[in-house]
Amino acid sequence: MNLTHFGHACVLAAFEASAGGTRLLLDPGTYSAGFEDARDLDAILITHEHPDHIDVDRLPGLVKANPGVRLIADPGASARLREAGIDHEAVSPGDAFTVKGVFVAVMGGEHAVIHPQLPSVSNNAYLIDGRLLHPGDALVIPPGPVEVLLVPAGGPWMKISEGIDYLREVEPSTAVPIHQAGLANVHQQLHHQLLRALAPEATDIQVLELGVPTAFPGDSPKKTVSGRKS
Secondary structure, eight states, rough: EEEEOTTOOEEEEETTTTTEEEEEEOOOOTTSSSGGGOSSSSSEOOSSTTTTTTOOTTHHHHHSSSTEHHHEOOOHHHHHHHHHTTOEEEETTEEEEEEEEEEEEEEEEEEEOOOOTSSSOOOEEETTTTEEEEEESSSOOSSSSOOEEEEEOOTTTHHHHHHHHHHHHHHOOEEEEOOOOSSSSHHHHHHHHHHHHHHTTOOOOOOOOOTEEOOOOOOOOOOOGGGOOO
């Protein structure tokens, strides 16, 4: 499995061992860059309707550049896509589907609370191949161990202490921080340091270089400089 982080919540997951390879792009939103050049995509998965997770203006070009790609979204984002006249599939927690041999289970239900006076929106978490979890904007607990957790590092709906407790509860082999574009660079670094320092002993923290594919083997990855706890 290779992962490429395009900033904020947008991650490309490539499973080259499956038949012909399978490429899934998650949450191409307005805070992310470079995903519009992605090719040979098999599916685009949207967790929820907020613009930092779905860029309706750039999606049509991305879909056109990837003939046959499946665009799959939660109910809230589905409504936005219908309004924009963009063909897609809607899925909800409890659903499951397969993309070229890669099994995807839909979890979650609701976006984490930003403020009680704001309306709640739906949020899908995607558990991919039983190995990779993208929780969207909620701290969704998987039904069992996961190899890689895309752990939110910041947002108006969370404190970093909540991200740390989430990481400790899931206890993945590797955690990749995402959802940090709203933080100043100095605060991104601080949150990453806190995640490293307070992660479970068995968990690596890997901060991915933007736009660069990173390989994740089937077993626990070896510790790297970027993954050491400070």
